[in-house]
Amino acid sequence: MQPLLGLSLRDTQKGREGRIVGVDQSQATPVLWVCWAPGQGSERVELTREQFDALLAACRPPAPKPSYRAAEPTADTDTQTEPRRQVARR
Known part of the structure; x- marks a missing residue:
């Protein structure tokens, strides 16, 4: 499944918004098919490989942040238990 399908795009130069409805990577130049807002039609948009890779990225x-919880002291390791005293009853 192509991760770009269904993403919203904004063309600030022409003041329009649309969704990616198709992706063609079979040629040397990647192509997006964008369906613009109702009444504005659809368009074939050619990208350079660098532009396409940047869009994918x-x-x-985002990558999950590493968890440092294992390195942090826990309640069990934070406190040291005192040895138990045995009390003799008479």
């Missing part, structure tokens, strides 16, 4: 979710 921008839509990927």
